[in-house]
Amino acid sequence: MLELFIAEEQGHSSILGRFLDTEGIPRLTRHWVDRVFRRLRKLAGLEVCATVLVTAEVLAIPFYQALRDATRSHLLRSICMRILCDEAAHLNYQALTLGIIRRPLCERARVIRSLLHSMLFRCTALLLWQQHHTLFHAAGWDSRRFWKEARRLFVRLQLRIRHVSQYAGCTDPSEELRLD
Numbered sequence: 001m002l003e004l005f006i007a008e009e010q011g012h013s014s015i016l017g018r019f020l021d022t023e024g025i026p027r028l029t030r031h032w033v034d035r036v037f038r039r040l041r042k043l044a045g046l047e048v049c050a051t052v053l054v055t056a057e058v059l060a061i062p063f064y065q066a067l068r069d070a071t072r073s074h075l076l077r078s079i080c081m082r083i084l085c086d087e088a089a090h091l092n093y094q095a096l097t098l099g100i101i102r103r104p105l106c107e108r109a110r111v112i113r114s115l116l117h118s119m120l121f122r123c124t125a126l127l128l129w130q131q132h133h134t135l136f137h138a139a140g141w142d143s144r145r146f147w148k149e150a151r152r153l154f155v156r157l158q159l160r161i162r163h164v165s166q167y168a169g170c171t172d173p174s175e176e177l178r179l180d
Helices: 002-023 032-043 046-070 074-102 107-138 143-167
Strands: none
Touching: 002 074, 046 074, 046 107, 046 143, 074 107, 074 143, 107 143
């Protein structure tokens, strides 16, 4: 399943790359942030990989919302909408994955992991803002709006993860997870 998820992310990159080629915009060949995220993903097991991926997913939403809002290109707006729809589904999948992984942990371990995830999120959000504040400004976003939207999505994700970890494997159908 993780392979399908990564393949879909690579599909997003491919679509955006073809758009850049069509518009005559040079592609970014390498970026140190991408290398850092790839290295973090490979450091440990599934939990670290899923945590890094979901952090990128959460922050991709305000980024693609701003990109959609900043452009006049109907094609790019459509691409952004497709990616935004996919990212929403990815967040549900990642919340389920992390919730199940964290299920057997004691409460203290879950809290520590949640705090570490929060630190990763904040650092990544700061980096995203620093790297792309021009795009956000072009879309009419100031730093307050960016942080408010990013935090809202992250808190919602954390609640979903906690809910899954509390109710994963329950036998009472009334306690099943609803990720609406």
